[in-house]
Amino acid sequence: MDVQPQWTPMAFSQSSEDSWTLTHVSGDLFRCPEDESLAHCISEDCRMGAGIAVLFKKKFGGVDELKEQKKISGQCAVLRREGRFVYYLITKKKYCNKPTYDSLRQSLEGMKSHCIKNDVTKISMPRIGCGLDRLKWDRVCEILKDVFEHTDINITVYTLPETTVKKDQPLS
Template sequence: MPLVFQEIDGDLFSVASNVSLAHCVSQDMSMSKGIATLFRNKFGQINELKNQNVSVGGCAYITSNDRHIFYLVTKEKYFYKPTMKTLESSLRTMRDLCIKNNIHHLAMPRIGCGLDKLNWDQVSRLIQHIFEEDDIEITIYTI
């Protein structure tokens, strides 16, 4: 079954506990602003994420109960801005991790488009293109 992609208004953290989550971070794992702060406070494990030593364009992850939490590393420092190229690389890495870990439900905010200032229409098309052949349901939450 191919990708099911939807956008809904709601709280990302209200999804079922077996739905994996994703968001963008910097390589330094600062997570000091925006929704990243909520991820940091809710899931912690910052040292584990840092120890993965993921480069820009990669994807770190942790597990929490029945779900994976993906950290798309799209820039070097928290005050830098990502590019569509680094976001694409991170998304492709996350896609491979989803396949490897048999993940079929993923929820995320409008990644790269809050503090990072990327264009949501472009990001949305990119996500749908990368996952178009995959058996996965992706829900984008707007708070």
């Protein structure tokens, strides 16, 4: 099923010295424009065995490259794939742990620094930390604003469109 993104701007404040944006999109993250970097959360052990991390591992590989970077919780590992950066926000020690808002903020700060040094101005991501990790999206949005509001980095957050399946309807 080919789902076209639906654009819904999120509310944010913007001053004259910055041009950051936060946009919410319903669609497939992996169909984002090819000039946008990607980001998601993982653990230090780089397990990526559940949730959207499985799709990142399958699409971009590089688990050994990530492990060689020896990043710890609160840092950001990076791969270069298909002409763009893929950011791995390290938000917890082990896959079975839960992140904190502080570790998420620290890893986002690391990603921001890399973006600024490498002229990255577009990042697409899922609702980071809010799936299996169960962080609250309202608080994550505030962290994104705090970290990126004085940059020219545009962030697009993807969520899959909701589908309704009837009780006796086949899933094919």
